[in-house]
Amino acid sequence: MILQSLHALYDRIKDDRDYSVAPPGYSLQKITFKVVLRPDGTLLDIQDARRERDGGKTPRQVRVLGETKSSGSALNPCFLWDNTAYMLGFKPEDSKPQRTKRAFEAFRKKHLSLEQEVGSPVFSTVCRFLEQWSPETAADYTVLPEVANGFGVFQIAGQSAFVHEDETTDSWWRRHCGDREVGRAEGQCLLTGEWTPIARLHPMIKGVWGGRAQASLVGFNESAYESYGKEQSYNAPVGRRAAFEYGAALNALLDGPMRSRHRMMLGDMTVAFWTDRPTLVEDVFAGFAAYGVTDGSQDEVQDEGVRRRLEVFLDALRKGVDWSGEPDEDPERTQFYILGLSPNSARLSVRLFLRGSVRQLIENLRRHYADIRVEPQFGEGSGRPDPEFPSIKVLLRQTAREEDHVPPLLAGPLVRAIIGGTRYPEGLYCAVVRRIRSDRVVNYVRACIIKGFLARNHSEEVTMSLDTQRTDAAYRAGRLFAALEKTQADALGAVGASIRDRFYGAASATPRAIFPRLLRTYQHHLAKMEGGLKVNRERLVQEILDPVTDFPAHLDLVGQGLFALGYYHQMRDFYRKKESSAQASD
Numbered sequence: 001m002i003l004q005s006l007h008a009l010y011d012r013i014k015d016d017r018d019y020s021v022a023p024p025g026y027s028l029q030k031i032t033f034k035v036v037l038r039p040d041g042t043l044l045d046i047q048d049a050r051r052e053r054d055g056g057k058t059p060r061q062v063r064v065l066g067e068t069k070s071s072g073s074a075l076n077p078c079f080l081w082d083n084t085a086y087m088l089g090f091k092p093e094d095s096k097p098q099r100t101k102r103a104f105e106a107f108r109k110k111h112l113s114l115e116q117e118v119g120s121p122v123f124s125t126v127c128r129f130l131e132q133w134s135p136e137t138a139a140d141y142t143v144l145p146e147v148a149n150g151f152g153v154f155q156i157a158g159q160s161a162f163v164h165e166d167e168t169t170d171s172w173w174r175r176h177c178g179d180r181e182v183g184r185a186e187g188q189c190l191l192t193g194e195w196t197p198i199a200r201l202h203p204m205i206k207g208v209w210g211g212r213a214q215a216s217l218v219g220f221n222e223s224a225y226e227s228y229g230k231e232q233s234y235n236a237p238v239g240r241r242a243a244f245e246y247g248a249a250l251n252a253l254l255d256g257p258m259r260s261r262h263r264m265m266l267g268d269m270t271v272a273f274w275t276d277r278p279t280l281v282e283d284v285f286a287g288f289a290a291y292g293v294t295d296g297s298q299d300e301v302q303d304e305g306v307r308r309r310l311e312v313f314l315d316a317l318r319k320g321v322d323w324s325g326e327p328d329e330d331p332e333r334t335q336f337y338i339l340g341l342s343p344n345s346a347r348l349s350v351r352l353f354l355r356g357s358v359r360q361l362i363e364n365l366r367r368h369y370a371d372i373r374v375e376p377q378f379g380e381g382s383g384r385p386d387p388e389f390p391s392i393k394v395l396l397r398q399t400a401r402e403e404d405h406v407p408p409l410l411a412g413p414l415v416r417a418i419i420g421g422t423r424y425p426e427g428l429y430c431a432v433v434r435r436i437r438s439d440r441v442v443n444y445v446r447a448c449i450i451k452g453f454l455a456r457n458h459s460e461e462v463t464m465s466l467d468t469q470r471t472d473a474a475y476r477a478g479r480l481f482a483a484l485e486k487t488q489a490d491a492l493g494a495v496g497a498s499i500r501d502r503f504y505g506a507a508s509a510t511p512r513a514i515f516p517r518l519l520r521t522y523q524h525h526l527a528k529m530e531g532g533l534k535v536n537r538e539r540l541v542q543e544i545l546d547p548v549t550d551f552p553a554h555l556d557l558v559g560q561g562l563f564a565l566g567y568y569h570q571m572r573d574f575y576r577k578k579e580s581s582a583q584a585s586d
Contacts, residue, residue, distance in 0.1 A: 002353055003218075003238065003246045005337050007191045009253075009274060010245035019252045020061070024244050025177035027067045028256065030059035032150030033143065035087060036157055041128025044157050046088075046141045050150075059150050061257070065164050065173045067244060068204040068214060068251070069151075077107040079173070080126065080164035084148045089135025092145040104135055117176075120168035126154050189239035191246070196239035200232060203247025207254030207263065208270045211343020217250070219347050250339075264290035267396055267411035269340045269351050276335045280309040281358050285336075288313065292391030316362050317369060317389065331359040338419060340412055352412045354419050364421040372452035374565075375465040375572055377444040386444040392418065398446050399431035401439075407431060429453040433560050440504040447568040450561040458558055466569040471547040474559035477511045478566025480544045484522050486574050487537055491528040508563045511551040 013019040022028050036044045050057040064081045077086050084090045089104030091097075108130040115127045138144060154163040163169065187198045204214040220226055220235050227235060238246075253262040253272040264271045264286045273289075275282045283306060340352030369389055376386035387394070392415060400406045413425035432449050436442055454460035467475070485500050499518060507514040522541070526534060555563060 006246040006249045010249040029151045031062045032059050032147035033152040034155045041125050075106040077110045081153045088138045090138035118172045122166045187237045191242040198237045199240045199243035267406050268408040269411045272339045284310045284313050289392050292387045334358045368418045371455045372448040374447045423457045424453045437505040442564045442568045466573045474562035475566040478563035479570040482567045482570035487525045491525040508560045512553045
């Protein structure tokens, strides 16, 4: 299903200039250097081919002859492009100089053997260079160590086009590029059903974070995985053309010019998102899921079309079934696809694959944000408003002290729960409760996670803001703790270690052992307060304690979550009253 969906995507984007998808027999490669030759084949210079961008240099994407360079220890020279080892016999800090020497010899032999067959004057110029080039002189070119992590191409001095773009050479390549593959086994393609030559190796995929520069999605390298006498990728027979097409489509999503629209990083997982036809959801979903939207941030988007699509998408999350999309869209029939990949040695692990209608996607997202919605911690005038729609990345970030320490197996289940409308992962809730007990901070996003988990997984009816009618001991204990902390702050001002710093963890887990002591301290703090503030605070504490006959000896994880929500709601209520007083003064 994954390969079939990607194969269908290729037909949609192959003629779209924005995606720059290469046709069969070609590929887009990141070019960092160019070897500039005189017409007689002597070397003029080796130059940096990268582009200046945002104060730095980025590789230039160029369509070259041949598909993605395969990995492995065998020599595999490309045609008129390659890395510095093959093109020049040079590698900085080379630990295997003999292999580098053999790589250059293989590159030279391949091109010289094809000179008469290609019959192009500019190709012959490259051959003359290869005949006389001495790899020992490469160290004289100081630019090479800086660009050796990418690929290079040839260019003739005075010509704007690269050698591989020569019309005669390109014409020869189109006629012969499919005739030189070793092992032309034929069979029925799993994707098209046609009887066709089968790909010996599946295409290499680029743009997956955390792994090699490129890795295969399908591959077999041990006899234990083989069957019926078939070797390598013949165990998963896909036609050569179909294999190229699904690989080109996935590379366009993950590493092409439009990757910002389709690719997002969640934990250690690289996620690709697409729909089976152009939609506004496809335009904005990846950025929205990874980075979210804060109040008014859509107004900062410079592209008017993107801003309008983002506003429509956000309106869809608020209205749910009332949304109908663009006039030419049918959210009921339009399909979305989400593919999550992680590196695994030379291959990729499929961590997640979801599909469904765009309407289902919108409805499940709407339900998710309804489940997790709580009153923002900071008001609009605070200068740091909380997001109405916290992103998936922001939710994951709350589970660890550092972003690199987010549990690696949490992103997939969380995305599946949000997009599929299923139960939230237990690990997300447990990690957040542990973080709260560790750093004693109950912020807006953590309160969202706790409310959503309790509402969806435990059918708890939790309100967005303070619920004065809720009588269970865990919620009341959280409210009481907030009231006691606020009393200390009002009575003493800033102190070195507040009761939250000293007692939150113990109070949320074993309230019976802690609250009698806190209530005795509260009396001392209350005595330092005067006037209406003192009366109102005492009245509030009595209202909180009124239905509580005894504090629980222990609170389980659900109880600790209710404690945190009670604390958050009560502190937010204090902040709201402060805002109201400030507005009244104005």
